[in-house]
Amino acid sequence: MRVTHVITRLIVGGAQENTISSVLGLQQRPDLLVDLISGPSTGPEGSLEMCFSSQPKALTTIPELVRPIHPWKDWIAFRKLTNWFHQKQPSIVHTHSGKAGILGRLAAAQAKVPTIIHTIHGPSFGPFQGPASNWMFRQAERRAGRVTTHFVTVADAMRDQYLAAGIGKMEQYTRIFSGFALEPFLSSTNDATIRARWGIAAESIVIGKIGRLFELKGHDDLFSIAPVLVARFPEIKFLLVGDGPWRARFEARAKELNLENSFIFTGLVLPSEIPGLVGIMDLLVHLSLREGLPRALPQALAAARPVIAHDCDGAREVCFNGKTGFLVRPNDHETLIRQILLLVSDEPLRRRLGQQGQDFVRERFGVERMVSDLYALYLQLTTDSRKLKK
Numbered sequence: 001m002r003v004t005h006v007i008t009r010l011i012v013g014g015a016q017e018n019t020i021s022s023v024l025g026l027q028q029r030p031d032l033l034v035d036l037i038s039g040p041s042t043g044p045e046g047s048l049e050m051c052f053s054s055q056p057k058a059l060t061t062i063p064e065l066v067r068p069i070h071p072w073k074d075w076i077a078f079r080k081l082t083n084w085f086h087q088k089q090p091s092i093v094h095t096h097s098g099k100a101g102i103l104g105r106l107a108a109a110q111a112k113v114p115t116i117i118h119t120i121h122g123p124s125f126g127p128f129q130g131p132a133s134n135w136m137f138r139q140a141e142r143r144a145g146r147v148t149t150h151f152v153t154v155a156d157a158m159r160d161q162y163l164a165a166g167i168g169k170m171e172q173y174t175r176i177f178s179g180f181a182l183e184p185f186l187s188s189t190n191d192a193t194i195r196a197r198w199g200i201a202a203e204s205i206v207i208g209k210i211g212r213l214f215e216l217k218g219h220d221d222l223f224s225i226a227p228v229l230v231a232r233f234p235e236i237k238f239l240l241v242g243d244g245p246w247r248a249r250f251e252a253r254a255k256e257l258n259l260e261n262s263f264i265f266t267g268l269v270l271p272s273e274i275p276g277l278v279g280i281m282d283l284l285v286h287l288s289l290r291e292g293l294p295r296a297l298p299q300a301l302a303a304a305r306p307v308i309a310h311d312c313d314g315a316r317e318v319c320f321n322g323k324t325g326f327l328v329r330p331n332d333h334e335t336l337i338r339q340i341l342l343l344v345s346d347e348p349l350r351r352r353l354g355q356q357g358q359d360f361v362r363e364r365f366g367v368e369r370m371v372s373d374l375y376a377l378y379l380q381l382t383t384d385s386r387k388l389k390k
Helices: 014-026 071-088 098-110 131-145 156-164 192-197 219-232 247-256 271-279 296-302 333-345 347-364 367-389
Strands: 002-007 033-038 059-061 092-096 115-120 150-153 173-175 205-210 236-241 263-267 283-286 307-310 325-328
Touching: 002 014, 002 071, 002 098, 014 033, 014 092, 014 115, 014 367, 033 098, 071 098, 092 098, 092 367, 098 115, 098 131, 115 156, 115 367, 150 156, 150 367, 156 173, 192 271, 205 219, 205 271, 205 296, 205 333, 219 236, 219 247, 219 333, 236 271, 247 263, 271 296, 283 296, 283 333, 296 307, 296 347, 307 333, 325 333, 333 347
Parallel strands: 002 033, 002 092, 033 059, 092 115, 115 150, 150 173, 205 236, 205 283, 236 263, 283 307, 307 325
Antiparallel strands: none
16 A cells, blocks of 8 residues: 655654654555655755655655745646656555645645545644734635545644634544654763763753744743843753754844853754753753644653643643643743743752653653554555445
8 A cells, every 4th residue: 555645845843753753664564655755855944854865765855845835836846746646546645734735635636546644733824823824724724624534633732723713523633642762862861971062061950942943933932031040040051952044033132131151052953862952951941832742842751851831732732730841821921930940949840740741751652653553544544445435
């Protein structure tokens, strides 16, 4: 059975890591032939295309499949996808991300692919954008939703948002947590060598944040409260893992606040380096305003590090107040400061919340479980499809 995944681009990011892990894991099933179509991956966010260096035929790149709306390129990408599906005749097309999710599903329907699946990694509409954009993306998602056999969500919050927008029916949704290799995080430690590499002293309290340096990721909130935190605990260091278009802006902000020595920018790092960096964190904050279920949260919990997150989208499905960390309403800087200071000042609390989080994640976020759940869903949907044809 041939399964083709489609994603807009393979930058370094949670949705991309999820997709690659799914493709590579499902390739190990003897009854599946699995490949991936992607648009080009360029820019400061890096590229994960090297994950297919040993099997280049498993990855097909469509240059016109770009993230911004571009009518001419979008039309060409749609035609190329349709032709590819006609030629290869996959039994399942499984799409990811906004642009590829819409074009890929419509092209699959045009090519009469029997089963069309879409994973919702994060919302393509919501209060983070203006009314015109919201209307356009809702309409596009509704149109693509009408040809979608089934939706996979990384959090129930995504299902609820899409159902509220009139997209699909309850029975068309399955939550499958975005799995990852747990062992590197379970075994990560507060490595003095890694601390020294980034100029972090043994006595420093490290507040970590993993994410693209861009809008809606919550870095502005962290900079807004940083002076208060450092005034109370001068030994605090903020470890910002990731890169993006707004890096220069944030570096300037740190200088403006006279906190250049408090903020550490790692820049783009390979996914294999993330466990070591999480290991030297004392806690992780994730203040994004648009996310499905932030991958950084279960990763930090897997390393037994407590988390603080904005109560947006799927964060509350892993960040449990007082059990694995603390949820804070967006723009509530007073509460955010209070909860961070509580964890900074209370090491036993950090250990307790981190251990409870690790126990939760260990059972639910292994990449093997994600792949197994996807495989079971594929078998169920293709069986149902054959029954309908009889």
